[in-house]
Amino acid sequence: MKTEILQPSPAAYEHCAKLIRSGEIVAFPTETVYGLGASAYDEEAVGKIYAAKGRPSDNPLIVHVCDEKQIDEVAFINDFARVVMARFMPGPMTMILPKKDIVPYRVSGGLETVGIRMPDNDVALSFIRFCGVPICAPSANVSGRPSPTTAKHVFDDLAGKIPAILDGGACRVGVESTIIDLTRPVPRLLRAGGMPLETLEAKLGKIEVVDTLNSKVALCPGMKYKHYSPKAEVYLVAAGGDQEERIRRKYNESGNKTAVICLDDMAAKIGGPDVLRAGKDSEEYAHNLFALLRRCDELGYDTVVAQGVTEEGYGRSVVNRLTKASGGKII
Ligand code: AMP
Ligand code: MG
Numbered sequence: 001m002k003t004e005i006l007q008p009s010p011a012a013y014e015h016c017a018k019l020i021r022s023g024e025i026v027a028f029p030t031e032t033v034y035g036l037g038a039s040a041y042d043e044e045a046v047g048k049i050y051a052a053k054g055r056p057s058d059n060p061l062i063v064h065v066c067d068e069k070q071i072d073e074v075a076f077i078n079d080f081a082r083v084v085m086a087r088f089m090p091g092p093m094t095m096i097l098p099k100k101d102i103v104p105y106r107v108s109g110g111l112e113t114v115g116i117r118m119p120d121n122d123v124a125l126s127f128i129r130f131c132g133v134p135i136c137a138p139s140a141n142v143s144g145r146p147s148p149t150t151a152k153h154v155f156d157d158l159a160g161k162i163p164a165i166l167d168g169g170a171c172r173v174g175v176e177s178t179i180i181d182l183t184r185p186v187p188r189l190l191r192a193g194g195m196p197l198e199t200l201e202a203k204l205g206k207i208e209v210v211d212t213l214n215s216k217v218a219l220c221p222g223m224k225y226k227h228y229s230p231k232a233e234v235y236l237v238a239a240g241g242d243q244e245e246r247i248r249r250k251y252n253e254s255g256n257k258t259a260v261i262c263l264d265d266m267a268a269k270i271g272g273p274d275v276l277r278a279g280k281d282s283e284e285y286a287h288n289l290f291a292l293l294r295r296c297d298e299l300g301y302d303t304v305v306a307q308g309v310t311e312e313g314y315g316r317s318v319v320n321r322l323t324k325a326s327g328g329k330i331i
Contacts, residue, residue, distance in 0.1 A: 003153055003159045004162070006165050009136035012166065017130035019163055027140040027154045028127045029168025029223035032092045032176050032194050033147040034154045035064065035137030036162065037127075040074065043104045046136060052161040055143040060175070061136040062094050062110030063116050063195045066128035073104050074134055075114050080182040080204060087203050090120035092173050092194025096181040107136045118176055123168035140165075146228050146290040147324070149174045153294060163257055174287035176316050180207065182254075182331065191318040194286070227324040230293040232259070232304045234326040236319075237309045244269060245331050247305055254303045259296045262307035278307070289321060 001016065006012040016026045023036045023045045035079035040063045050057050065071050068085060077085075084095050089099060098112035117285050119125065128135050139147040141165035142157045151167035156206050158165075178193035180200065188208040189197060201207050221305050247270060251260050260267075260275045267277045276292050278285040296304050308330075309315040323330065 001160055001163060004164045005155060006164055007167055008126070009208050013126050013130040016127055016164055017132070018168060020045070020131045020133075020135070023048075024163055026127075026167040027151075027158065027162060028124055029121055029136075029151070029166060029171060030064070030124045030139075031121045031148055031172045032119070033049045033171055033174070034151070034165075035065065035119075035124075035135075035219040036140035036154075036158070037135040037137040039131065040107055040134040040136040041101060046104065046106045049136075049138065053138060053141070053270060054066070054144045054160055056108050057059055057106070057139060059138070060111060061107050061138050062164040063097060063103065063107065063114055064124065064128060064135045064137055066125045067114060067118075068110060068240075070128075070134045073115055075099055075102070075116055078182060080187055083203060084180070084182070088195065088200070090125070092120065092175075092177045092202045092234050093117065093248050094177045094179045094191075094193075096179065096190065098183055113181075113183055115179060116283060121168060121172070123166055127166060135318070146226060146230060146286055146293040146296055147176060153291070155310040156294075170199050171293075172287075174290060175314075176320065177315075183276075184208075194317070196313045197316060228290070229327070230304065232293075232295045232296050232301050234293070234304045234306060234322065234329065236306055236322045236326045236330045237331055238274050239310050239319075243307065247268055247307060250305045250331055254305070257301050258303040258305060258307045259299070259301040260307075261296075263293050263309070266307055274301070282309050282313055285309060285318050289318060293325060318325075 025048045027036050035085050094115045094117040096113050103114050140154045141148050148154045149171040151165050154165050173194040176193045178195040180192040181188040186208050264280050266273045278288050
């Protein structure tokens, strides 16, 4: 199958909507990462997403909507959801709500709940509007690889497996949505992401945080899988204390195909051609992380030493993604 990369235009949206209506899958940009979408009501098309990604089928998909009417169509809206819809949608966050029957179990991974998100990206919203149905989508990468933040990343992973990629340029946020379970008396954080927890708590009150990385039971399907990995071995150097020393030591003791990913001020201290700058703060780090991991593979590095940051604000999602990418190899 030939994979077309399309620049956004009414004709391109109509073309992609036609593909979706005929049971095909299409990659599209959002403000977080690129998604691989199908009609949320077309079970056969949903099956093609799992096949193209090589994704385990008990890992649920997020349903992307362009307006509140579509939310009402797929889920039972409660008081928390009303606050989220008023304050945070569109935006980089996903809410888990009880699903309505119209959502196939193939989308929800067999659960009675559904993840819903309204992307803050004009190309995504126009695409969904042209399709006329909610679009379920995981990230548009081969399962286990770093999420794609450009159309080229999608092409590198999925060329020949999907008919079209809508090109919206580089994603503004660059890390997946924050996921909040709103089906409980106290909302619970299921995944740190593009919307800082602190910002959500300011409007929703206390949000329960569980240590999803170390918990023995998977709170939701998907959490048990290794994720976001480049081909290189990743080591996460935890924040605090003698972090600079620990980065230097790992960098020096590893072979000459070792890259260091770190914040700008640390990069200035470490120096050298193998140092990739992640930005000036955690927000920029979250934005750049996936692209940098892919870049390390392109440059032929076999080891990546990545600087950890404090787990607050955007730092929470940086540490979460690096912990998973490293498979728990923390220094
Ligand atoms: P991705 O599409 O790769 O960003 O991953 C979607 C993730 O959202 C899944 O791996 C789950 O962790 C989570 N998710 C989606 N739907 C639900 C749901 N109904 N309940 C709990 N978690 C969900
Ligand atoms: Mg993903």
